[in-house]
Amino acid sequence: MIETRAKVGLAFLVVFLLGFAAGALSWSAYSRRREAMPQAVWTGKFNRERYVQELTEAVRLQPAQMGALNAALDETREEFLALRKRLQPQFEEVRQRARQRIRGVLNAEQQPRFEAFVKRWDEERRVQEQAASPPPASERKP
Template sequence: MIETRTKVGLAFLVVFLLGFAAGALSWSAYYRRGEAMRQAIWIGKFNRERYVRELTEAVRLQSEQMGALNGALDETREEFLALRRRLQPQFEEVRQRARRRIRGVLNADQQPRFEAFIKRWDEARRAEEAAAQR
């Protein structure tokens, strides 16, 4: 039979390990959520619903002001989309230059994998842009 001291020691160790695991899982969840928020800000995604909710709370918007607010946000969205369409060729030019530089670094075995990567990356970017325009 196991001694009482050993049982207490094992119980202490198990509780410590469970606490450590819970802390690690909590930190991971917190970090992922924060990272997703930072990434959304970095890539310029606009959460309209959150913006309207927080603005409504911050300035105490009245229900009759919501129509004008939505109109202003719709107009602004259209302006951003027009700006994006106008600047898109310049962004594409920079993107293609970067890809040429990267191709210059890669060896012959890496080239086809890079082309496949670029194809997947571009498809995902186009899908994101299409979703953003809806």
């Protein structure tokens, strides 16, 4: 009788350990596959180096074509910057209206903290925008 209980207990333990191992392997495979997937959501930042590398591989760009590609990307960058500059006042109006709405929700004690928060947030955004606008390829160091 004791032998049968021991065998059942051992069989239960083995099945449990096998299930745990299968779950761990499945989770590991899922995690690796998830990391390898391209990012489905645009983050708002254009990674030019990655774009050029992947485009070069995808269409097999020749070295002689790189100058024309960089010129096209530089022209497009300038168009986006001009568009951003034209639309910036409209974005700023929306931002200021949102802040006014938020100020209406806050009490007197929270107001100065909100102003400090906004100041810090604006500075971070300004730094990020400067970093996101590198010089054109023609002005970059080789």
